[in-house]
Amino acid sequence: MLDPTRLAVVSVLSSARWAEFAFVRSTVAVSASALSKQIGKLEDRGYADVRRGYVGKRPGPGSTSRTADSPHWNGT
Template sequence: MIAHARDRLNDDFSNPLRLSIMGSLQAVDEADFKSLKEALGASDSVLSRHLSALEAGGYVQIKKGYVGKRPRTWAKLTSTGHKAFAQHVQALKEITGLM
């Protein structure tokens, strides 16, 4: 029996905000927390929670530092994150017939 494309969807990206985070990060080298927050319309706590979950899954790398005296947080996709997201998007395309 041939597996259906839905079997290749990544459950870690089933939350709309996580999917949005992954989509935003795949298009850039890295993004700062404030830019992600504004682009996605998420609160600090919700964005932080989802970034932490994606980091725990090995999909996102979080870097903390300073710009001048102000603390900053940056996020970027790992190579695992790029690959997993590409596979997820491919499965979505197959399911929706947008191949």
């Protein structure tokens, strides 16, 4: 959890129930691939829940949300 990018992502997600990937990317000011890597690590550890969307038949912008029932969050 000591990675600065990961801490910035957790900070953004802690203030919202969910956030779009593009919003988190622009707020944290990292590339899409770097953010995707960090979101994946948070998801693997139960800190985030990722919902992937589609535009037509192609994968499109997704959203990232904190997991409300996770023991890592206080439920607010």
